[in-house]
Amino acid sequence: MDEDKKLVEKAVKGDTKAFEMIVQKYQGTLVNYVGRMVGERELALDLTQDVFLKTYSSLHTYQPQYKFRTWLFRIASNTVIDFWRKKKIDAVSIDQASRDDSVPDLQIQDKDPSVVSTLEISELRKKIEMTLQKIPPAFRELFVWRHINGFSYQEMAEITGLPLGTIKNRVFQAKELIREQLELEA
Amino acid sequence: MNCLNVDKIYLFLENEISSSEREKIEQHIAVCHKCRLAVEERKILLQASESLPLWEVPHDFTQKVMAEISLQRSPLKSALLAAAIIFSSLTTLVFFYLFMTGQNLMSFFIGVNGTALSMIRNISTTAVRIFKIASAVVRALGDLFSFFLQAFLKLTAIISPEIQIVFIFISLIATIALFVTLRKKLLLGERT
Numbered sequence: 001m002d003e004d005k006k007l008v009e010k011a012v013k014g015d016t017k018a019f020e021m022i023v024q025k026y027q028g029t030l031v032n033y034v035g036r037m038v039g040e041r042e043l044a045l046d047l048t049q050d051v052f053l054k055t056y057s058s059l060h061t062y063q064p065q066y067k068f069r070t071w072l073f074r075i076a077s078n079t080v081i082d083f084w085r086k087k088k089i090d091a092v093s094i095d096q097a098s099r100d101d102s103v104p105d106l107q108i109q110d111k112d113p114s115v116v117s118t119l120e121i122s123e124l125r126k127k128i129e130m131t132l133q134k135i136p137p138a139f140r141e142l143f144v145w146r147h148i149n150g151f152s153y154q155e156m157a158e159i160t161g162l163p164l165g166t167i168k169n170r171v172f173q174a175k176e177l178i179r180e181q182l183e184l185e186a
Numbered sequence: 187m188n189c190l191n192v193d194k195i196y197l198f199l200e201n202e203i204s205s206s207e208r209e210k211i212e213q214h215i216a217v218c219h220k221c222r223l224a225v226e227e228r229k230i231l232l233q234a235s236e237s238l239p240l241w242e243v244p245h246d247f248t249q250k251v252m253a254e255i256s257l258q259r260s261p262l263k264s265a266l267l268a269a270a271i272i273f274s275s276l277t278t279l280v281f282f283y284l285f286m287t288g289q290n291l292m293s294f295f296i297g298v299n300g301t302a303l304s305m306i307r308n309i310s311t312t313a314v315r316i317f318k319i320a321s322a323v324v325r326a327l328g329d330l331f332s333f334f335l336q337a338f339l340k341l342t343a344i345i346s347p348e349i350q351i352v353f354i355f356i357s358l359i360a361t362i363a364l365f366v367t368l369r370k371k372l373l374l375g376e377r378t
Contacts, residue, residue, distance in 0.1 A: 016252065023251050027243050035241045045247065052251045053258060116227045116234075124234040147235040153202075172196045179231055 004068035012059050019059075023052055026069070029149050030076055036144045037080045039133050047083060051076045070158040073151075077141065077159065084137075115186040116179060124182075131181045139174035146171050187214045190221045195228050 004025075010018035030051055035044035054075050062071055116124065132140055145151040145159070153171070157164045187210050190198075197203045198211050215222045284294055342350060 016255065019255065020248060020252050023248050027247055027251075028240065031243050031247075032241050041241065044241070045244070049247075049251050049254060053254055056255050057258065116231050121230075121234055121237075124230070125238055128231075128234055129238060143235070147232075148238055148240075168197075168202070169193060172193045175196065175228070175231060175235070176192055178235075179228070 002068075005064050008059060008062055008064075008068060011056070012062075019056060022055075022068075026072060027052075030072070032148050033073070033076060033141075033144050034080060036132060036148060037137065037141060038083065047079055048076075051079050054079065067155065067158065070155050073145070073149075073159050080137075080141075115183050127182055127185070128178060131178050131185070134181055135174060135177045139170060139177055142167065142171050143174040143178070187211075189218060190214065190224065192224075192228075195221075195225050196232075198225070199229055199232055 004022070007018045007022050011022065027048065030048045031044055034047045034051070035041060038044055038047065051072070055072055058075070062068070119127065132143065135143070142156060142160075145156050146153075151159075153164055153167050156167045156171075160167065162170075190211065194203075194211070198208065201208075203211070215225055280294070283289075284291065289297075345353075
């Protein structure tokens with residue numbers, strides 16, 4: 001049994017120290033995910049706290065055949081969607097994007113622009129960070145999971161319940177959306 | 187090999203392809219300037235994306251979460267705490283009242299007891315009155331109903347069965363017409 005599952009088992013039996021270890025282990029990853037999704041630090045901290053509270057109250061429903069991390073991030077993703085729905089901010093875009101396959105063209109253009117190669121890496125990071133807030137949430141979420149949280153495509157497929165191929169394709173689309181946006185702003 | 191499409195480039199950059207395919211792509215980009223540029227550009231994009239600065243978490247974040255959880259864990263403890271606060275506040279108020287009015291505890295309780303008893307007495311009297319009025323209304327409704335029933339029985343004894351059937355038929359038609367009219371009006375109301 002892996003470490004997370006042991007901690008969950010102890011926490012379910014009332015060992016709060018075990019849950020504290022889970023919080024310490026995942027708080028950074030979750031704040032970085034939620035933060036990139038909502039774009040505000042304080043809000044990200046509040047929502048991350050909500051994620052942990054929800055996780056704690058539903059620990060008894062966790063099924064050990066699934067990876068704890070993917071289960072936790074499913075709760076986090078639902079918390080973010082709930083927040084948008086309550087605030088009526090872009091509330092449907094995640095659902096829409098999961099159905100809507102209107103995607104950037106994945107063919108290389110004849111005159112492939114190269115603004116990315118002209119920027120300093122630190123400048124490029126700043127621009128990516130800003131551009132991230134401009135792409136649809138469903139694509140942003142996958143991009144953050146892959147490149148900031150370091151999830152494998154398989155884990156992302158488990159969180160979303162989407163086929164592996166679709167996940168890969170959407171991550172590529174997310175990167176192309178960012179690249180196109182960088183070109184537009186250059 | 188044909189020129190690469192974008193997903194092939196990303197699969198190549200993320201090592202998500204077989205070694206034979208990798209070799210083919212390497213051979214292709216060695217001779218194709220357009221694809222080489224496209225790969226280089228996306229490689230830089232990937233490197234920058236994977237090294238984005240991480241958001242710091244405040245040092246007391248874990249403690250805050252655990253404090254919330256301990257409140258969530260023991261609703262009974264919270265309820266008992268709330269009850270204790272209410273009880274102590276009331277006790278303080280009572281003693282403050284006694285102190286201000288110069289009463290002793292016994293006379294205060296006798297006073298409270300007397301007030302409570304008179305309240306109960308008033309409520310009981312009002313309840314009895316309400317009950318009496320309600321039973322009178324029910325009796326009057328019963329009398330009215332039996333009057334209409336007697337009148338109806340007398341009417342059916344006078345009128346022949348054929349005419350009764352005609353009446354029933356007419357009233358049935360009138361009811362249906364009324365229902366249809368009302369329904370139309372309601373639907374029109376909905377549309378507007």
